[in-house]
Amino acid sequence: DDAVGGHENLYHANGFNEISDYNDRLQCTTGQMGGLPDVNTENPDFQYYYMTYINDLIACGVRGFRYDTAKHIGLPDDPKEDDGFENNFWERVTTEIDKADDMFIYGEVLQGNNDRITDYIDAIGRTTSSTYGSKIRSAVENNMIDTSAVKEYWLGNAPLNMVTWVESHDNYINDGTWAQLNKDQVILGW
Numbered sequence: 001d002d003a004v005g006g007h008e009n010l011y012h013a014n015g016f017n018e019i020s021d022y023n024d025r026l027q028c029t030t031g032q033m034g035g036l037p038d039v040n041t042e043n044p045d046f047q048y049y050y051m052t053y054i055n056d057l058i059a060c061g062v063r064g065f066r067y068d069t070a071k072h073i074g075l076p077d078d079p080k081e082d083d084g085f086e087n088n089f090w091e092r093v094t095t096e097i098d099k100a101d102d103m104f105i106y107g108e109v110l111q112g113n114n115d116r117i118t119d120y121i122d123a124i125g126r127t128t129s130s131t132y133g134s135k136i137r138s139a140v141e142n143n144m145i146d147t148s149a150v151k152e153y154w155l156g157n158a159p160l161n162m163v164t165w166v167e168s169h170d171n172y173i174n175d176g177t178w179a180q181l182n183k184d185q186v187i188l189g190w
Helices: 025-030 044-059 089-095 117-124 130-141 169-175 183-189
Strands: 064-067 104-107
Touching (some): 089 117, 130 183
Parallel strands (some): 064 104
16 A cells, blocks of 8 residues: 555556446456456556566566466556556566566466457467367367367467466366366366
8 A cells, every 4th residue: 555655546446346347448457356456557656566576576586477367457558547547567567577588477368258368468478368278178078179179279470479278266266167077187188
């Protein structure tokens, strides 16, 4: 709270209102999700505080960062609250941190409603591909492995822009598919 000039400056004005329409970019990037209020990542005081922390981690040897719920942080052309701040979080945390060129940075962008995934790849460099993981889980669960479903699946301009994964915490709480697989299926999926 002190770093941003008070509790009221830490969150978006809309930050305590639960997202009701994921197709509404303003709600998606400023609204509360899962009961968690939305931090105003556009606030320059917050960015300074955050990047100081990130640089401390880098000094300790960290070589990369995964940003959970990345699609809930605005892109430069997204609508924004009338607070005078810019949607420049991604630009700053990918270029202005220590050793920026050496960091492996990616954002978790669950595909679906209004994901703007290629725009997030452009902004961050890499994103996850939840569709890929879903295809793998489905193939394993149904015992129907068809490589044509994933053999040329990537996002952006090259496969290096996509971080593939088969499971995450979201699979356990949202669609439940991963919890339904047995140990051998889990190993096969990976």
